[in-house]
Amino acid sequence: MTKVAVLGAGSWGTALANTMAKNNVVVNIWSHRVDQVDEINQRHQNDHYLPGATLSEKLLAVADMQVAVADADVVLMVVPTKAIRSVGSQLAEVLQNLDQQVILAHATKGLEQGTHLRISQMIEEVVPSENYSSLAVISGPSHAEDVIKGDLTAVSIGGTDEAATAVLQKTLASENFRPYTNHDLLGSELGGALKNIIALGSGMLVGLGYGVNAQAALLTRGLVEMRSVGQKMGAKPETFLGLAGIGDLIVTGMSPNSRNYRAGFAMGHGQSLNQVQEEMGMVIEGVNTVKAVYEYQQTHQLDLPITTALYQVLYEEAQIEDQIKLLMTRPLKAED
Numbered sequence: 298m299t300k301v302a303v304l305g306a307g308s309w310g311t312a313l314a315n316t317m318a319k320n321n322v323v324v325n326i327w328s329h330r331v332d333q334v335d336e337i338n339q340r341h342q343n344d345h346y347l348p349g350a351t352l353s354e355k356l357l358a359v360a361d362m363q364v365a366v367a368d369a370d371v372v373l374m375v376v377p378t379k380a381i382r383s384v385g386s387q388l389a390e391v392l393q394n395l396d397q398q399v400i401l402a403h404a405t406k407g408l409e410q411g412t413h414l415r416i417s418q419m420i421e422e423v424v425p426s427e428n429y430s431s432l433a434v435i436s437g438p439s440h441a442e443d444v445i446k447g448d449l450t451a452v453s454i455g456g457t458d459e460a461a462t463a464v465l466q467k468t469l470a471s472e473n474f475r476p477y478t479n480h481d482l483l484g485s486e487l488g489g490a491l492k493n494i495i496a497l498g499s500g501m502l503v504g505l506g507y508g509v510n511a512q513a514a515l516l517t518r519g520l521v522e523m524r525s526v527g528q529k530m531g532a533k534p535e536t537f538l539g540l541a542g543i544g545d546l547i548v549t550g551m552s553p554n555s556r557n558y559r560a561g562f563a564m565g566h567g568q569s570l571n572q573v574q575e576e577m578g579m580v581i582e583g584v585n586t587v588k589a590v591y592e593y594q595q596t597h598q599l600d601l602p603i604t605t606a607l608y609q610v611l612y613e614e615a616q617i618e619d620q621i622k623l624l625m626t627r628p629l630k631a632e633d
């Protein structure tokens with residue numbers, strides 16, 4: 298029987314671990330917080346992150362990473378981007394101590410500040426290659442809040458090792474949860490990271506009172522920006538037409554369950570970024586990703602007007618309405 302260690306017990310780590318536990322996969326979920334470990338094991342809840350949800354009694358939470366990872370076939374990292382290096386370094390030590398090799402996967406959607414690296418590139422820098430047989434990503438349209446309720450969901454699992462992505466697929470698949478595999482790890486990671494930028498903008502539009510025409514325009518032109526960044530970084534353009542691209546853009550850009558959309562919505566209503574971040578209590582990945590992509594475009598001859606507008610709002614105190622006006626009155630051009 299497959300054993301999986303999920304590292305990170307926020308909303309997404311918990312929802313994925315719970316999906317696997319309900320499939321009779323042996324799952325240990327690691328959290329660095331003992332109170333959270335107790336809450337999951339004793340009350341089968343993780344109330345801060347998934348209020349009202351009852352978790353599978355088969356899901357075991359563990360505070361010691363070495364205990365969680367021992368004998369695991371798969372390690373799935375689901376912490377925010379800014380924690381990937383530190384959790385990855387702890388994992389490296391554990392795998393070295395255990396002299397163990399695993400299938401290594403992650404479900405994190407961001408880019409590193411400063412380096413603009415993808416998550417798998419950061420993992421490669423901190424975990425010795427002898428400790429994992431392959432790397433994969435779980436991406437696609439999947440809010441934890443909907444998955445935990447059993448709402449129908451399809452995700453994509455990107456990775457070049459078909460045997461490994463098939464193992465992940467099997468651990469997650471159910472009548473309600475349908476994972477597809479693909480070979481484009483890079484594009485699947487980027488789709489998940491880049492759509493958060495556009496979701497922030499979509500929330501802002503709705504917060505300001507604009508309608509679905511405006512949202513459709515933003516999401517469609519946003520997809521063009523996602524694809525240009527993706528192509529520049531080496532992704533397959535067709536990945537952006539799949540679950541990890543347009544699929545995730547739709548769910549995150551339209552649903553109030555999205556943290557990025559909600560953050561944008563609150564800013565559209567006049568709240569400051571600081572207020573929004575304090576009140577959310579969960580990671581809003583798009584805020585850092587906007588900065589990483591804005592910086593990347595400066596050195597890579599890209600034209601990303603939506604990303605630039607959002608950077609101005611989030612980092613240069615520009616007014617959202619002024620940026621919308623600038624976007625709408627740019628020189629007219631062909632749709633390419």
Ligand SMILES: NC(=O)C1=CN([C@@H]2O[C@H](COP(=O)(O)OP(=O)(O)OC[C@H]3O[C@@H](n4cnc5c(N)ncnc54)[C@H](O)[C@@H]3O)[C@@H](O)[C@H]2O)C=CC1
Pocket residue numbers: 305306307308309310328329330346375376377378380383384404405406407439440441442578579580582
């Ligand atoms: N929430 C969702 O529906 C989805 C989230 N994701 C992605 O999954 C990643 C995680 O997101 P969420 O679960 O929503 O985040 P979250 O904010 O709900 O939880 C993050 C978890 O990571 C832990 N953590 C933070 N820093 C840590 C550190 N230094 N060491 C150890 N643990 C640490 C926190 O204690 C918490 O348990 C993000 O990249 C997000 O974009 C992807 C798909 C769906």
Ligand SMILES: O=C(CO)COP(=O)(O)O
Pocket residue numbers: 406437438439440489493496545548549554555556557558580581582
């Ligand atoms: O990636 C997600 C859904 O697929 C989650 O997005 P948020 O982080 O905006 O909630």
